Amino acid sequence: MNKLKPNFFSAPILSNQKIGKNYFCLKVKTPQNIDQVEPGQFAMLRGKWNYDPLLPRPLSIARAEKFQLDFIYEVRGRGTHLLSLMQPPREIEILAPLGNSFPPPENSLPLLLAGGIGFPPLYFYQQKYGGKLLAGFQTNPELDLFSDKIIATDDGSLGFKGNVLQLLESCTEINNYSTIMACGPRIMLKQLKNRCSPLQCNLFLSLEEKMACGTGLCHGCAVKSRQNDYFKICTDGPIFKSSDVNLEE
């Protein structure tokens, strides 16, 4: 596949709207056609504020079409809060596209498992290629993106009461899938890896870590490899075959 090189640009905001409980969707205009961006790739984003927050924030690409990139993000701290206040015609600094991507489907469609704000890259995948998506949240996310049937909430305020792995066991047969892709909190990914280890399936995980550069320069975003050295999540990932990484460290 002809992979797009990362590019640093100032992107005019097209819209930045609240789409759920604490979730926003940011749409920006890009200087180049980004049709080749693949689900799983991400961007580093920074508003043109002074030095605080200092670092850009990594966000997965939730949709890429022609000259438009969409992101879906949850307001967690100062960076995402300030981001949520930015409206057109302001511009935002973006470094994208970064990282590798989930593999396109081969013979059958994959199972896509999202925990919390891990859903945007899997949502992108489903929109582009299809696949069965299940998404877990702590509480009703008040999003208009999914049918209630595919949602699990810890508090039972929407859909299935429990986590996404429990929803999976209750509604489908994990053995039916030769490929599973997942993005979410580390604890969920560890549980999923353990669940899948006796099975024959290919499990692909999207990993997160604090990032300074997103482009391989700082070595800040380490995850232990099976060989006991470190991968850089931003350039060796963020998508890894589960057998290649050691999530226990």
Add this chain to the structure above:
Amino acid sequence: MALKLNTSLAGQTLKNPLMTASGTSGHSTLLSNYFPLEKLGAFVTKGVSSNAKIGNKPPRICETPSGLINCIGLENPGIKFFIDNYLPQFPSETLPLIVNFFGNSVDTYIKAAASLGQIEEIFALELNISCPNVQKGGILFGSDPIAAGDLVEKCIKATQGKPVFVKLSPAFSNFLETANQVMQAGAAGLTCFNTYPATDIDIQSKSFKLSLGKGGLSGPAILPLSLLKLHEIHTHFPEVELIASGGVNTAEDIIKYILAGANAVQLGTSILINPTSPIVLLDSLKNLCLKMGINNLMNLKGKVKG
């Protein structure tokens, strides 16, 4: 009159005073995805050691107001791998290459200096003395001026004539004495400075935010601190060539360091925030010089008043 941005270090002319800071542009030419590296005055590689180092456990970075604390742990593939695989990528004819190195004992420093000293494509070495000496209970080389001078003298002997710049730690109050000792030992100049020991705590989990419990602070937060210390070194040793490192993010910051006595200026955290920052800053430096009526940037060296 044409604007002159060139500077000189160890007898070599650099087309401008901007260089990368070690550890913020990797070991290879990754940064050339974003601009032609030849635009830089020089390129400083991430630190290398004789033996590969896998680095520290995550989390390795955390952000503080206008700052970044890191405990990467000097991850590197070892000097042999670096020389065989990464060094040939650099356009060394048009881009002076400075290789940063370190060790964990006098012997490993000397071994590293000897391997790198032979390589013709390398313009100069940058010796990072902010490292613990495992043979002396982990005491940092940079904390003891006599030990630092001794180390530098031995390394310089091993390099067979390659210029060695010593990168000082800002963490010790005796940094002027260390500067004195390492210059007497034959260093070509000083890089001022490495990061500041620092930490941050997550109050929810009641734990340190970094795996090591602490790391080194960089970014705009440290600029005023390193600017003061660099000027103190320049005042005491006006002949010594100084490379500034610490918090540079604007053309104004570059001019401040030159006024304080720097011959060249490194960009570290600013490249992590924006990988095109060297060319952005080079452009704004040119504009600022024109606006300020400066024809020869290096005429400002050490010219701060009062």
